[in-house]
Amino acid sequence: MLGHRWDRVVEAVEKAGPDFARYVTEFAYGEVYPRPGLDLRSRELVSVTCLTIQGLKPQLKTHLIAALNAGITPDELQELFIHLALYTGFPVALFGLTTAREVLEEQGLV
Numbered sequence: 001m002l003g004h005r006w007d008r009v010v011e012a013v014e015k016a017g018p019d020f021a022r023y024v025t026e027f028a029y030g031e032v033y034p035r036p037g038l039d040l041r042s043r044e045l046v047s048v049t050c051l052t053i054q055g056l057k058p059q060l061k062t063h064l065i066a067a068l069n070a071g072i073t074p075d076e077l078q079e080l081f082i083h084l085a086l087y088t089g090f091p092v093a094l095f096g097l098t099t100a101r102e103v104l105e106e107q108g109l110v
Contacts, residue, residue: 040070
């Protein structure tokens with residue numbers, strides 16, 4: 001889902017701790033993500049939502065890229081943040097929306 005960016009993600013996590021990086025890659029992306037209960041689009045919508053609520057910008061940007069690669073459109077992301085405003089408030093949704101805008105600009109999509 002991240003292409004060449006995946007190597008940078010793993011490298012950054014490995015700096016924090018090699019065992020932790022192994023747990024992330026083996027458990028999260030080796031066991032949880034491939035489960036049959038949700039498709040990749042749905043998993044990325046959940047990930048973007050959770051990371052927005054937590055205010056975790058670097059991880060949010062990574063999952064916004066993954067969301068776009070999973071086929072989620074910029075318009076769908078905008079709707080996600082509008083809907084999110086109902087449950088988390090406008091400041092949180094605005095954080096997500098402005099972060100998404102940064103990613104879309106970096107990706108040359110706006």
